[in-house]
Amino acid sequence: MPTALHHRHLLGIAGLTRASLRDILDRAHAHADDIASGSVEPTLTGRFISTLFLEDSTRTRISFETAATRLGASLIRFDARTSSLSKGETLLDTAQTLIAGGAECLILRHASSGAVAHLAHALDASGHRAAIVNAGDGMHEHPTQALLDVYTLERRLGSVEGRLVAIVGDVLRSRVARSLTHAVQTLGGRVHHVGPRAFVREGTGAPVFHDPLEGTRGADAVCFLRIQHERVGSGGGSGRSTYLPVSAYRRLYSDAVEGLIPEGAIVMHPGPVNRGVELGIETLNDPRCVVLDQVSAGVPIRMAVLERALLEGRGNA
Numbered sequence: 441m442p443t444a445l446h447h448r449h450l451l452g453i454a455g456l457t458r459a460s461l462r463d464i465l466d467r468a469h470a471h472a473d474d475i476a477s478g479s480v481e482p483t484l485t486g487r488f489i490s491t492l493f494l495e496d497s498t499r500t501r502i503s504f505e506t507a508a509t510r511l512g513a514s515l516i517r518f519d520a521r522t523s524s525l526s527k528g529e530t531l532l533d534t535a536q537t538l539i540a541g542g543a544e545c546l547i548l549r550h551a552s553s554g555a556v557a558h559l560a561h562a563l564d565a566s567g568h569r570a571a572i573v574n575a576g577d578g579m580h581e582h583p584t585q586a587l588l589d590v591y592t593l594e595r596r597l598g599s600v601e602g603r604l605v606a607i608v609g610d611v612l613r614s615r616v617a618r619s620l621t622h623a624v625q626t627l628g629g630r631v632h633h634v635g636p637r638a639f640v641r642e643g644t645g646a647p648v649f650h651d652p653l654e655g656t657r658g659a660d661a662v663c664f665l666r667i668q669h670e671r672v673g674s675g676g677g678s679g680r681s682t683y684l685p686v687s688a689y690r691r692l693y694s695d696a697v698e699g700l701i702p703e704g705a706i707v708m709h710p711g712p713v714n715r716g717v718e719l720g721i722e723t724l725n726d727p728r729c730v731v732l733d734q735v736s737a738g739v740p741i742r743m744a745v746l747e748r749a750l751l752e753g754r755g756n757a
């Protein structure tokens with residue numbers, strides 16, 4: 441990340457230090473305790489935050505909105521479908537309009553890898569001070585998902601250090617896998633990328649396993665990913681020639697891996713889950729499955745991220 445870029449932005453996990461991750465995680469653990477005891481301090485009262493989601497979302501969007509509301513901030517919900525983007529306005533002009541209207545932090549989801557960083561650079565260059573938070577950009581990064589995933593690992597397993605996380609599925613097209621791999625490794629854990637050749641390749645920052653038995657052996661957590669049908673053919677040199685039929689994937693990976701999950705391990709999935717494809721109904725109902733814990737974790741994590749974006753001197757490492 442170029443040094444010119446202000447540290448109040450959160451564009452990705454790559455480049456964040458272990459200390460920065462720790463600051464966000466520790467603040468999130470404290471927020472979770474305050475939520476449980478009903479004593480959240482509204483540290484963002486009077487602050488304006490805008491959600492700018494140019495790609496569909498359920499969990500990420502509602503937990504950012506819940507986090508902002510819990511901290512007392514006011515939300516400007518930008519609706520892309522009814523906006524002037526459809527009249528040809530650029531993303532930069534849209535963002536500048538939201539900032540001119542009072543938004544101090546923009547939470548951006550975009551279908552193109554790099555679009556969020558590009559906007560942050562453009563806004564910085566135009567002298568704006570608004571913070572940009574990446575809520576998922578194409579196949580690049582999804583930093584708050586990775587943070588809530590490692591937070592969930594800490595809650596369930598105590599620590600990420602020395603733990604093995606097997607990420608199973610469409611790793612190649614997954615921003616979740618990319619960010620989670622960085623986060624686990626930065627916190628001293630290990631990651632395996634597991635899947636068929638169409639979904640997992642060498643050079644993505646972790647050892648690759650095409651054999652599910654080998655890839656998940658000894659794992660403390662198995663994180664399943666959705667098959668990113670909408671991204672098949674975009675990037676990664678992929679296309680129909682590398683696409684594995686869902687039935688074959690289900691048989692070779694989901695069924696096989698679900699039967700092998702070690703007793704003390706946890707089962708993760710960022711959602712949305714395609715029931716019966718990446719995960720069977722039995723596994724979703726298994727007490728080892730933490731999918732809804734991950735959703736709950738999204739709120740304290742995003743509270744910590746919004747404070748980092750908006751409050752000078754708190755966790756701004």
Ligand code: NCD
Nearest residue numbers: 499500576582666710711712
């Ligand atoms: C993911 C996303 O949108 O990147 N979901 C999420 O944010 N919880 C994963 C996916 O779409 O499969």
